[in-house]
Structure formats: C-alpha cells, structure tokens
Amino acid sequence: MLVGFFLALLCFGMNPAGLADPWNPEFVILAVFATAVASWRCVFGDRVAAIALVLLASFAVQCHVGSALPVALLVGIGGVALVARSVRGTNRSHDRRTALIAAVVAFVCWIPPIIEQFTQSPGNLRLIYGFLRNPPLETTGLATGVQIMFRFLSIPGNWVRGAEPSLINSAIDTSGWAIPWALIALCVASWWAWRKHWRNELALCGIAGALIIAGAIAASRIVGAPSPYLLRWMWAIAAFTWLAIAAVALRQIALTSLGRRHATNLVVVATILVLVAMLIRGVNLTPLRLSESWTRAIAALTPPTLAALEGLPEPIFLVDGYGLDGSAGLDVLAQAEEAGIDVRRGPSWAYIYGDKRTIERSQAASELLFLTDSARLEMQTNPDYREIFSYDPLTPDQRAEFNALVSKYAAFDAQPGMSTLDQVRVQEQLLQKWTQAELAAKSPSADFKRYFKLLLDGPIVSVFVSNGPPR
Secondary structure, three states, rough: OOHHHHHHHHHHHHHHHHHOOOHOOOOOOHHHHHHHHOOOOOHHOOOHHHHHHHHHHHHHHHOOOOHHHHHHHHHHHHHHHHHHHHHOOOOHHHHHHHHHHHHHHHHHHHHHHHHHHOOOOOOOHHHHHHHHHHOOEEEEEEHHHHHHHHHHHOOOOHHHOOOEEEOOOOOOEEEEEEEEHHHHHHHHHHHHHHHHHHHHHHHHHHHHHHHHHHHHHHHHHEEOOOOOHHHHHHHHHHHHHHHHHHHHHHHHHOOOOOOOOHHHHHHHHHHHHHHHHHHOOOOOOHHHOOOHHHHHHHHHHHHHHHHHHOOOOEEEEOOOOOHHHHHHHHHHHHHHHHOOOOEEHHHHHHHHHHHEEEHHHHHOEEEEEEEOOHHHHHHOOOOOOOEEEEEEOHHHHHHHHHHHHHHHHHOOOOOOOHHHHHHHHHHHHHHHHHHHHHHOOOOOOHHHHHHHHHHOOOEEEEEEOOOOOOO
C-alpha cells in the first residue's frame, strides 16, 4: 500500500504528460524507483522481485546511463543477498534456481548492446566508457554533487512539485546548501528501526542511505552544466528515501490501538486523494510544446526548403544543430519522408533512425544545411553552396534591441580590413565571456536576462543546399 502511495506521488510530479513523453529522462524515473523496491524485496527472498530487479535495472541503465551507479548498487545489494541465501539459506535449491533465472534474464536484456558492440566500430559501450574516462569538459565535482543531492532531499520535494530550481541557463541551481530534511529524517528512522529490531524497515532505510551516497557521487560526475534532465532519476531516490521514513512511521503508528484499525485505510485514502488531485489538475502539455517563436520559424522554414529539395539529386545529407536549426531540420526530415524525398542524417543518428535513414556524408549526392550565427555567414561566401532561404524569428524591434545589447557588451575596435565574418567571431567570443561571468554571478543582470531570452527565441536560421556532392 505504501509503495503505491509513493508511486502515485511520483506520477503526480511527472504529471500525465511526463508519463506519456517518450523521453528517456522521464522513463527512467519510475524504472529506478521500481528497481529500488525490487532490490529491497529481493533481500528478503522474494523470487519474483529478483527477476524484476534485473529487468528493471537493465531498462534503467540502457534508458539513461547517468543512473548506472545507483542502479548497479541496487543490483549488487539484491545479488549479494540472493547469493548468500543460495549458499547458507534454508531453501538453497530454490534460491539457486532463482539466481540462475535472474542471470539468464540479465544476459538476454544485454544481448542487443553486446551485439552492437561487436558489430559496430567503435561500439556504443566503448564510446560511453571513453566519454566517462576522458570527459570533454570539467565534471561538477563532489561538493556540487552533494549540493544537488541535498536539494532533491529538501522540502518541498522537487519530485512532488515536478520541477527543479534552475538557473537562467537551465542548469540546476547549486548555489548554497539546502537543508536535506529527508536525510535527517532517514537517520532518525534508521535509528528507531534498529532500536526496535524491525529488519524490513531497517533494510529499507539502509538501501535508501546507500542510494543517497551513490546519487551524490553520480551527480559529481556530470560533464558540463548539470541540466535537470540529466538528473531526473534522482526523483526516484528522493521518493524512495521518504518511503523508508514513512514505513518506519507507519509501523510505529500501527502499534497504537487507533493505528491498528486505521493505518492501512489512511494510506489508501491518501493514495486516492493524490490520484484525484492528478485528475483535477489535468495534463500539462506546456513542456512538450515548442515556443511560439520556434513554431512560427519552423512553419516558415519547412515549405521553401521542401520545394528546393525536389530538384536535388538524392540521397541528401542533412546538417543541422541542437537549437532552432535542429528542430527545423527534424521537421524537414519527417515531412521529406512523407513527400518521398530521400533526406538522411549522419551515422551517429542510426540508433534513432536506423541505417536506412542515415548515411555517410561522402556517400550523399547533395547536402542540406540549417545554420545559425557565424556559421551561416561563413557559408554565404562558399561558392559550392547557395542560400535558398533565411528566417529571423524576432520582430524588427526585437532584433534592434538584441543588436544593441550585443554592441553594448561585445564592443571592440575592429582592425582595418577586418571582414564581417571575423568581426562576428570576435563578438561571439566576447559574448561567451560575458555569459560565463553572468552565470557565475548569484543574480544575472536584467540586460543579460533579456539578451538570453532573445537569444533563445531568435537566432537567424539560413538554409543552404550544395551545388553538387558534399565536399
């Protein structure tokens, strides 16, 4: 009953839109929580839980590799308990069969990554290992990892509200130390369970404590800015911690005469109230929608791009980015397939689109590019490409305001004969330094907030096509 209540609270935080969003940072939340519950039950000989443990753990890690450390810990706890019972338990043959079945299930779950590793070069597993061993950027560090973990354990819980406190660059706010109320309560609950010799509850608290340590270490290894989506699986750790606390509290309440009669009913009523609140609140689809400026930009970019592609030799290699240019490129990729135009992305996208929708650049007959910033200015001077369309999402007044902010904070004395492209590149470097200084400050300036808003809403996107095969 209590597990169901906290599962309902997790779903409330995700809201139905998060449950329906096929995005791995959302999917992994329930998987990590269920893995923790399965590990706890496996400690006490639950045969079904042992099988569920390896299934859920495999799904969680393959869904979001950031959860690998806490999930591996959960598998280790359940595995050690199962092996110990297989050697010294009262029903050793039963536990050995369970261990064998769990091992086979785990092997089957990992067959696809193993096959991919040996059939592709260098293979996804090796790429992940290389990334973790030699990260391209600095990691967050242990102190920041602990700060992040403490924020998830504070009140009100992020996992119930459905949002983490974030900075203007969308990274989790790690300034200052939040009070980890859940950790403090867990210590008290652990002491009480130990004093009362409650093995089930004590094991639950022990697993929760181990998860907190693993979660902090995992958060300390985040490469670059700790964006919320990279750590969304921490919701499951926070929820499981409060589950352990509630389990101890509920057992203590059940010792009273009133609690014996109504403890279970109290949990059922609380669960129903959470589900009703979820239904009343409804589905919030706002996080799944693009901004209005991006929607208008994609609607303006797609038709002329498709019209220009009709005369190009196929297959066509698509080059885009991860901002508005990437969203526009994705829309063209989808609509081109419906129109019977062979547009493909690079081989690094094969894990999403498959081999038939990806191609090496050297094998393409034409090339389509969505470019922003200095990259589009550089391409305008390339005789091997022609610009077919350009779109500015900002209004003339907004663009003038944006240019004024750029001139104010990225002003420099241009040398005689300096090209426009070189000037823009120097401005980009100055703006990057300004951005880093503002983000390091406790409170970014009003000018920077406005600049950042216009920057996200309004990069000018230019569409280019090659005059022949890519060079």
